[in-house]
Amino acid sequence: MKYGKLNDSPFWVSLQQRTDLAIHGNLNAALYALELHNNIADIVSLAPEIITEGGDDENIDLLYVDLDSASVYVIQSFQSPLFREQGARPNKARDSSYAVMALSTMTIEDIPNRIREQVVIAREAIQSDLIKNLYIWFVHNCPETDECKRIMDGIGTQAATMLRGLGKSSIIVDASEVGLETLDQLYKSQQNAILISDVIETPKNAGFVEYSDTGWTAFSTSVTASFLKNLYSRYGEDKLFSANVRSYMGSNNKDQAINGQIKKSALETPSDFYVCNNGITALVHDFEVKFPSEDDKNLGRLLNITGISIVNGAQTTGCLSTNEQVIDPRIKVAIRFIKVNDDEKVRKITLANNSQNKVLASDFRSGDEVQSRLRSEFERVGDAFYTGGLRKILTPAQKRILIDPETLAQVLTAFHGHPTSSYHQKTEIWEKDELYNIAFNATITSRHILFIYSLYEAIVSYKNDIAISNRHGNLLEQDKPKHEFLSKPGVSFIVIHAVASIIEMIVGKVIPNKYSLSFRDDINREQSIQLWENVIKQVVKRTVRLLPATDNRLSQRAKITEIMDNFREDMDMFRDNFNEWFPDLIKAIKL
Structure with missing residues (x-):
């Protein structure tokens, strides 16, 4: 999207209505972005505990450790009072590099006392294998630029190297410029359960259609593990699991034994994976089916889907997609694609399909x-x-x-x-x-x-x-x-x-x-x-x-x-x- 003024951004317009965040001044956009990304219900109460901004903040404005999502957020924030068409200053993005050093290698006694406890909590969570994602964000209210993206990519590499040195190479590092484009995507994700809108070719496997008089239609079939991995690589977790109340939780954390079993099953008994796995449920905008007979609209072959969000099966998809071994072509996964236009029904489908996971109690x-x-x-x-x-x-x-x-x-x-x-x-x-x-x-x-x-x-x-x-x-x-x-x-x-x-x-x-x-x-x-x-x-x-x-x-x-x-x-x-x-x-x- 081409921005001509700040109010061209739906995120920015919505932020102006969040007067409850105004007390935090120029950190309000970063707090709102964190709320949207992590589905935080009470960011106002959380704010005093995670704001580290100040004269001695080691270039960390927000530091949030969330054990429920196994994530650490290290956020550097910049907010311009006027629209900056040229983007944010690259030197502000570079500040995030120092933040990574403060979080990881700096002697704890050299960390200012004011933010030391938050840094200790983050370090302990990483050392205890409680963290799956490290988000290093440069949040600002300007259009995103190639220069800032290049800088953040480099910081991500620096952080990944640091984690490898600590023996934590399994932690996924997301070092990103979070400008107006990404902020708008976060905001829209709350309004639309399915963020992917592309037409996606499918393996043309046979399956059957179920029709309902309550507003949904579903196609049940199977797909290969490679098909899922391609989706995961192409769109990433935030888009692919946008309607899911949980993203992929990893297989290295102590409480994620089930994901270790999924990987083990894929490696040791690939031919039996179809019957040993619960399968996947995905919401789509539409799907196209070729029927062998015009008189029978139940059995057919799936040609393509339009859009997708996996509402159940994030763990299966994540395990298969992050497996370091070559994917065995014999691995098949049961899947049903559901198209529905009712937001309330989407919510019910999402919760019902996640009732076996530890969601919000x-x-x-x-x-x-x-x-x-x-x-x-x-x-x-x-x-x-x-x-x-x-x-x-x-x-x-x-x-x-x-x-x-x-x-x-x-x-x-x-x-x-x-x-x-x-x-x-x-x-x-x-x-x-x-x-x-x-x-x-x-x-x-x-x-x-x-x-x-x-x-x-x-x-x-x-x-x-x-x-x-x-x-x-x-x-x-x-x-x-x-x-x-x-x-x-x-x-x-x-x-x-x-x-x-x-x-x-x-x-x-x-x-x-x-x-x-x-x-x-x-x-x-x-x-x-x-x-x-x-x-x-x-x-x-x-x-x-x-x-x-x-x-x-x-x-x-x-x-x-x-x-x-x-x-x-x-x-x-x-x-x-x-x-x-x-x-x-x-x-x-x-x-």
């Missing part, structure tokens, strides 16, 4: 009675949007007021349960009834969720303020310990648990059912966030008391419990001051 509680009731209740709340585990394509307006179910489950667990479970058992909250019932008690209401989630949002806001002051050198000396505390992984859950431990002192009453806590109905979400500010400031003042609770990333459960008991005893000494400290909050709370 909340997907499988979406039909739960509590989640269904909460979705209904939130329909009557004007300043909040809650999906209750249902996958939806969200508008920027919905994103601005989203209450992310995954984050919410962690927040509720921290308040009603234990912060160790919030941080280390994120998936288990949805999978294990015991934890799920702690988070989503049968008596929970949308008003209680707003009460607790606004506490979390207030903590995120306070963390942002402290982090921004620190990045720009405006942080007072006495506030530096607060920044150290608030920079720790999972610290929000510690603060939430601390507030929960003193909530009866704050209201001055016994609370028979803490799930009944809420703010008055006339208080909106923004006001709720503001009401929590003074409580958070008082809690964070106890940094010396609470900081040890963050040791080893909240893994020391008994130690945290003891620290919270001592914290509650300390706060009890100030109970008489609560009416003076929190008058508006106390008046606003309903039991």
